[in-house]
Amino acid sequence: MKILVCLKQVPHKDARLEASGGWIDEGGIKFEINQYDTYALEEALRIKDAGEAEVVVATIGPDRTSQALRTALGMGADRAIQIWDDSLSGADSLTIAKLLAAAAKDESFDLVLMGLMSDDANNSLTGPMLAELLGLPHTTGAMKIELSDGKAQVERELEGGSLQVVDLPLPCLITVQTGLNEVRYASLKGIMQAKKKPLDKKGISDLGLDAAAVASKVTVDKLYVPTKGEGAEILEGSAGEVAQQLVGKIKELGLL
Amino acid sequence: MSKTLIVGEIQKGGLREATLELVAMARGLGGDVVSLVLGSGVSGLAEDLAKKGGGKVLCADDAALENYTADAYASVIRKAIEAESPDLVLFSNTPSGWDVAPKVAAGIDAGIVTDVIRIEKDGDELVFVRRMFNAKFDSQLRVTGSPKLATVQPGALEAYSGSEGGSVEAFDAGSPQSRTTFVETRTAASGGHDLSKAEIIVSGGRGLQKPENFEEVLKPLVEALGAQMGASRPVVDAGWLPHEYQVGSSGQVVTPKLYIAIGISGAIQHLVGMKGSNYIVAINKDADAPIFEVADVGIVADLFDIVPALAAAIGSAKG
Ligand SMILES: Cc1cc2nc3c(=O)[nH]c(=O)nc-3n(C[C@H](O)[C@H](O)[C@H](O)COP(=O)(O)OP(=O)(O)OC[C@H]3O[C@@H](n4cnc5c(N)ncnc54)[C@H](O)[C@@H]3O)c2cc1C
Ligand SMILES: Nc1ncnc2c1ncn2[C@@H]1O[C@H](COP(=O)(O)O)[C@@H](O)[C@H]1O
Numbered sequence: 001m002k003i004l005v006c007l008k009q010v011p012h013k014d015a016r017l018e019a020s021g022g023w024i025d026e027g028g029i030k031f032e033i034n035q036y037d038t039y040a041l042e043e044a045l046r047i048k049d050a051g052e053a054e055v056v057v058a059t060i061g062p063d064r065t066s067q068a069l070r071t072a073l074g075m076g077a078d079r080a081i082q083i084w085d086d087s088l089s090g091a092d093s094l095t096i097a098k099l100l101a102a103a104a105k106d107e108s109f110d111l112v113l114m115g116l117m118s119d120d121a122n123n124s125l126t127g128p129m130l131a132e133l134l135g136l137p138h139t140t141g142a143m144k145i146e147l148s149d150g151k152a153q154v155e156r157e158l159e160g161g162s163l164q165v166v167d168l169p170l171p172c173l174i175t176v177q178t179g180l181n182e183v184r185y186a187s188l189k190g191i192m193q194a195k196k197k198p199l200d201k202k203g204i205s206d207l208g209l210d211a212a213a214v215a216s217k218v219t220v221d222k223l224y225v226p227t228k229g230e231g232a233e234i235l236e237g238s239a240g241e242v243a244q245q246l247v248g249k250i251k252e253l254g255l256l
Numbered sequence: 257m258s259k260t261l262i263v264g265e266i267q268k269g270g271l272r273e274a275t276l277e278l279v280a281m282a283r284g285l286g287g288d289v290v291s292l293v294l295g296s297g298v299s300g301l302a303e304d305l306a307k308k309g310g311g312k313v314l315c316a317d318d319a320a321l322e323n324y325t326a327d328a329y330a331s332v333i334r335k336a337i338e339a340e341s342p343d344l345v346l347f348s349n350t351p352s353g354w355d356v357a358p359k360v361a362a363g364i365d366a367g368i369v370t371d372v373i374r375i376e377k378d379g380d381e382l383v384f385v386r387r388m389f390n391a392k393f394d395s396q397l398r399v400t401g402s403p404k405l406a407t408v409q410p411g412a413l414e415a416y417s418g419s420e421g422g423s424v425e426a427f428d429a430g431s432p433q434s435r436t437t438f439v440e441t442r443t444a445a446s447g448g449h450d451l452s453k454a455e456i457i458v459s460g461g462r463g464l465q466k467p468e469n470f471e472e473v474l475k476p477l478v479e480a481l482g483a484q485m486g487a488s489r490p491v492v493d494a495g496w497l498p499h500e501y502q503v504g505s506s507g508q509v510v511t512p513k514l515y516i517a518i519g520i521s522g523a524i525q526h527l528v529g530m531k532g533s534n535y536i537v538a539i540n541k542d543a544d545a546p547i548f549e550v551a552d553v554g555i556v557a558d559l560f561d562i563v564p565a566l567a568a569a570i571g572s573a574k575g
Contacts, residue, residue, distance in 0.1 A: 011389075013462070019393050094362060122388055123370050124354045128326065129362035137435035138326060140355045153439070158351045159505055161444030166325070167437045177506075179493030217367030217400050221383070225544060226394040232538060232554035239561040243569035246537065249553060253535055255456060255481070255514055256573055 001053040003044045004109040005077065006100055006130070007037035009061055009068040010120040019223040022090065024120075033068045036115025040176045042183040043145060044113050045076045054078050058103055060088065060096050066199060073194035074186030080199040087211050088204070092218035093121075097129035099214060102207035104134060111152070112173040116141045127175035138173040139166050143180055258287035261342035261403075263333055263357075264305055264313075265350060266295050271304055274348035276415035278408055279309040282346060283416055285375060285382075290314065292336045292427070294329055296322035299424065306422035314339075314427035321429060323438035324352045330359045331432040337364065339427075342403050344375075344382065349407040357407050367399035371524075373412040390523040391546040411528060449500040451484055456514045459486035459503055459530070463519020463540065463559055467496035473563050474518065480570040486510065486530075488520045504529035519559050522547030539563065 011017060012030040019025075033041075044055045057072040058081040059065045069080035083099050091099075104112065112134070117124040124140070131138030143163060144155040150170050155163045157177050168174070186194070204214060235242040250256050260282040265272040275291075282289045289311035293302040302315035316332045333356065337345060345360075347353040349371045361368035374385040376396075384397045384406060451457055458481065460474045470485070478485045486508075487501040503510055505525040515533035520526060522538070522545055530536070531550045538551035539559050548554045555562055 017389060017392060024389070024393075092367065093358070094365070094367065097362060120389055122390065124349075125358040125361075125368060125370060128355060128358040132330075132359045132362035138355075138359070139436060141351060155442075156351070157506055158441070160509070161499060161502075161507060163442045164324075164351075165439035165442065167439055169435055172435075178489065182495065218369060218397055220395050220397050222396045223388065223393050224395075225392075226387075226546070226549070229549055232536075232548045232551035234543075234548075234554045234556060239557065239565035240569070242555050242557070242562065243565040246553065246555070246566060247569045247573045249535075249537075250481075250514065250570070251573070253514060256570065 001047065001051065001111070002107065002109050003047060003053055003055050004104055004107070004112045005037070005041045005044045005055060005057045005072070006112070006114045006126070007041060007057055007059050007068060007072060008034045008115070008118050009059065009065040010034045010118055013119070019225060022220040022223060024223065031064060031068070033071060034115050034118050035178055036117055036119070036176060038183045039178055039180045040113040040115055041072055041075060041077065042181045043176060044111075045184070046181065047111075047147065048076065056081065056107070056109070058083070058100060060084065060091070060099050069199055070194050071186055073197045073199070074191040075184060076190060077197075079197055081202065082199060083202045083204070083207065085204045088214070090216065090219065091214070092216035093123050093125035094129055095214045095216050097126050097133055099204070099207065099209070100126070100130050101133035102209055103202070104130075108171070110171045112136065112171075114173070114175045116175045116177050127173060131173035134173070136171055136173045137168045138175070139168060140175040141177040142174050143177055145174060145180075258285070258344070259340065259342045260285060260287060260289055260344045260346060261336060261340055262289065262291040262310060263345065263347045263353075264291050264293045264310070265348055265352060266293070266298060266301060271301050271308075272348065272350070273415055274350060274408070274410040275305065276308055277410065277413045278346045278348060279416035280413045281375060281408060283309060283418065285344070285377065287343075290340050290342065292316065292333065294321045294332055294429070302424045306424050307419060309416040309418050309420050309422070311420070311422045313422055313424045315424050316427045316429040318429035318431060320431050320434070325434035325436050325438060326356050326359055327434035327436060328432035329356045330363065332427075332429045333360050334363060335430070336427065337403060345403050345405045347405070347407045349409050353407045357405055361405045366403055366405055367401055368405035368407075369397050369399060370407045371409045372406045373409050375406065387524065390521060392544060409524065449484070449498070451486055451503065451508045451510045454484040454510065454512050456481050456483035457486045457503070457510055457512045457533075458483045458516045458518065459488065459520060460491060460518050461488040461520030462490040464491070467494070470496060473560065477563055477567040477570070480567045480574070488526050517547050517551070518563060520547055521545045522550065
């Protein structure tokens with residue numbers, strides 16, 4: 001069993017973000033592995049723990065993203081692929097999917113696991129795109145994955161807590177929803193071992209692609225703090241004072 | 257003259273409201289409007305859409321389309337795109353929309369923008385507006401090439417209310433194959449913690465940091481108010497509370513008289529579950545958190561200072 005996990009490095013959940021033109025100002029903020037992708041990686045590692053599997057992690061991103069790959073290797077992935085070229089800054093999802101497809105096409109993965117969505121761009125695009133480019137069946141938003149007899153049975157999340165159960169033949173691509181499992185931490189031993197695991201860095205020409213082949217069709221013109229509507233009335237004062245004001249409001253509602 | 261193709265969606269045997277929101281968007285942009293309805297035994301719904309502004313409605317009625325599968329739906333949508341050559345193709349950002357739209361886009365090498373809340377015109381060009389970074393920022397995007405694809409956030413627009421007469425045309429789906437097989441749909445089990453009738457809900461988010469804080473920090477306030485406890489998704493994902501506490505698109509939709517959101521940022525998937533509440537209070541240390549946009553009253557401060565003070569103040573107000 002050979003499993004590919006595609007992971008993206010995104011700004012830390014609690015990072016203070018400033019919009020600067022078409023993207024955020026990346027200076028001085030911390031990055032982490034996209035939450036959704038940690039669940040995808042955990043699922044791959046559980047399959048490996050339960051039997052034989054090689055888990056490969058791949059990311060498209062600049063130098064800083066090798067840290068995310070090292071973390072994934074520390075958690076138990078076997079090897080990593082990092083793809084970057086400065087011309088890729090601002091690349092759209094289809095371009096990312098084309099690069100991932102080029103990196104994966106000769107590897108014959110049995111299973112590709114990804115996140116449902118990235119926490120920065122919130123696109124929910126890359127998974128089904130990569131599946132289409134690799135000619136694989138796919139499903140999105142898995143809350144449960146069971147492998148048996150060359151197929152994957154997946155419970156995919158719908159709305160309001162409903163689920164849809166689908167069967168996919170392997171090889172296939174599945175994007176996962178958060179909460180699918182309980183994500184492990186990298187152990188100290190794992191982090192030490194990770195230093196010796198292969199991390200293969202590639203440029204676009206190494207993948208047999210050129211700039212034209214991966215030109216983006218979607219560009220972000222502008223990123224900005226939404227123009228505030230009326231918004232909330234903000235209560236000011238010490239904790240005790242705002243608590244008193246709020247008690248007044250709740251009384252007016254007739255709820256006290 | 258431009259043309260927009262709407263990919264309709266059927267839910268519980270009827271047209272989904274979100275499809276009529278796509279109609280409103282397409283009509284607002286002007287040009288021709290064509291719609292596609294996919295399913296089995298859906299000619300009545302195609303008629304319905306034709307009456308509600310869907311324009312020429314292509315009706316792909318085929319037993320192979322009874323249940324959604326990405327392969328079969330994508331192949332029919334591609335056929336419709338080939339037949340109609342639209343400039344813009346609109347989907348709803350729903351579990352089937354986000355499953356199929358990117359597959360179609362990659363298959364025809366087209367640009368796509370998801371979860372759009374608005375499309376504006378800049379001369380002949382379209383500008384797509386959407387949220388990013390979990391609603392912290394808005395963004396404006398442009399797409400080159402044609403057709404351009406977009407998925408639209410349900411609820412971002414009012415449903416179209418006009419009634420231009422359209423027409424229905426049978427569309428040969430060609431018994432599409434699917435590698436995935438649909439097994440079943442399971443509706444949510446109604447758990448013991450029904451929030452739909454609660455008068456007051458106090459919800460905690462990731463800002464509470466650890467499970468003990470729900471017991472030690474949130475619960476005293478819940479009890480002082482005689483409220484029910486709710487939560488955002490990360491709290492449930494982490495196993496701190498069971499799924500029946502989750503408020504949002506994949507949890508419960510609630511409309512209490514008072515909703516207090518504590519340490520919750522206000523991602524759209526949470527907002528759709530609670531924005532219908534009568535009165536909303538938000539407590540968050542980040543003044544830019546999008547939750548303040550839907551709140552009536554906000555407190556920008558550390559929840560660990562405010563929540564105990566509030567519980568105490570309510571306790572003494574009750575005497
Ligand atoms: C298909 C899909 C379905 C989803 N369904 C749901 C759903 O049903 N319900 C749901 O909630 N989410 C849902 N989500 C997830 C959603 O996108 C968000 O990730 C989630 O709502 C964020 O939860 P949160 O606000 O608790 O966490 P965060 O976004 O991490 O926000 C935590 C907040 O706490 C604040 N904070 C931190 N510490 C403090 C402190 N000491 N004092 C005060 N404030 C503090 C921070 O400023 C921040 O605003 C769904 C996502 C997808 C893709
Ligand atoms: N730059 C990237 N490198 C590797 N994987 C990515 C990248 N961007 C997105 N992905 C994968 O695609 C998923 C969906 O991301 P998105 O389409 O951006 O919402 C993520 O959860 C990752 O699994």
